[in-house]
Amino acid sequence: MISVKYFASLRERMGRAEDRIDAMHARSVAEVWAEVARGAPWPANMLAAVNHAYANAQQQVYDGDEVAFFPPVTGG
Amino acid sequence: MISVKYFASLRERMGRAEDRIDAMHARSVAEVWAEVARGAPWPANMLAAVNHAYANAQQQVYDGDEVAFFPPVTGG
C-alpha cells in the first residue's frame, strides 16, 4: 500500500486527510496525484513530499511509501 | 572652570581621573590636551568628548564645559 496525505487547503479541497492506494506497480508522484485526484491537473503551487522529504513530480514511489500533497508552507 | 576627565587606560596613564583647569579664555580640545598633558603629543587612537558628545581636536571649549579623553571604546 501507498499512503497519500493531504494538508491545509488541499485537505479541505480533497474532502479527506488521507487515501490508501494499492502499490502493485511503482509509479511517479505525478501518477499518484492523477490517481487520487481522478485526472484533475496538478494545482498551481502544490508541493509534494515522499517519506517526509520534498519530492518533484517525477520521483518514483514504491510500496510502503508515504506521499503527501500540500499548498506552500506558511509557518514561523 | 573646565572639567577634564580621563577613562580606562588613559586614566591609569594620567594617574588621575580628573583635572580642573581655568577657563579665562576659550581654547580647542587639542589645547586642553596640551595643557593637561604638559605638552605630550595626542596619543594614537585617543578619543575626546565635550559635554558627553564626541568632539574633534579643533572643537572650541568654553567655561563650564566638561571635556573627556579616553581610548577606543570596547563595550557590548
Place this chain on the structure above:
Amino acid sequence: MTILVCNTPFDPWQELARHQQALEQCGRYGATACFVGTLRDFNEGETVAAMTLEHYPGMTEKYLSAICAEAAQRWPIIDALIVHRAGEVTPNDTLVLTAVWAAHRAEAFAACRYLIEELKTRAPFWKHETLKAGARWVEHNTPG
C-alpha cells in the same frame, strides 16, 4: 541542537532561560541571537481573532532538525534551539522561537536569521486565520 513542536502556549523567555541553563559549555558562548514570532491581531488589512497552525508531524521535526544541522555546518555555532507552536493560537501568543549560541555575534546573528528564513520556506506548517467574518488560509509568508 534542540527542536520542539509545542501544542500548548509557551513562554519564549522561559524556554531560553531553561535551555541556556542546561548548556554545558559554560564560559564558551559570548553571543546569543534570538528571534520570537508572535501572532498579531491583524494581517493584510483584516482583524485576526484566532489562528490554527496545522503541520505535518514527522516531516516537521525532520526539517527543523535538518535546518539546525545546516546552520551548524555553515557557521561555527555552539548550540541552536527552535520551538514552534501548533494548534489553536490567539493574538499575543508566541508562534515560533529560534535561538543560536556562538562565540561571536556575527555567526550568532547569521545562523539565527538562517533558522527562521529556512523554517518559513521549508517547514511544513500552514496558518488558518479566524477573522471577524469567516476564515481563510494564509497563502504566503511576509518576505524576510
Place this chain on the structure above:
Amino acid sequence: MTILVCNTPFDPWQELARHQQALEQCGRYGATACFVGTLRDFNEGETVAAMTLEHYPGMTEKYLSAICAEAAQRWPIIDALIVHRAGEVTPNDTLVLTAVWAAHRAEAFAACRYLIEELKTRAPFWKHETLKAGARWVEHNTPG
C-alpha cells in the same frame, strides 16, 4: 524605548519578559529580535577570570538613547530595549542585551543588529580583563 545601565548582575530573559509584559501595543508586534552578549572565560588566547566594565556615566546613557532613537528613525519599529552591565563581572555573566519589537522580522533583525553594532562603536564602555596572570585593557572589539 528603554535603556538601562546595570551595576549588578541581570537575567536577560527576565528583562525581556518584564519589558514585553509592559508593552502596551498588545497584538501589534509580530517579531522580536534580540541579542545577548555574555562574558566568555577566554579571549585572544588567554583565560579570563573576571572583568571590570568601566563607563562614562552621563555620556553612556546619552549614546544608548541616541542609538535607540536612530534605529526608530531608520526602521518602523515599535519598541527597543538596551540593558548594559557595568562594574565587576565574571564568566557567564550577561554583559549586554539589545532587543527590538516590530511588526515584521526584517526590521526587527536589522534594528537589533544596528543597536549592538553602534553600541560597540560609540557607547563609552571599556573592558579591563583579569587574567590568570595579570590584567589588561581590551584594545578593540571583535568585528561584527
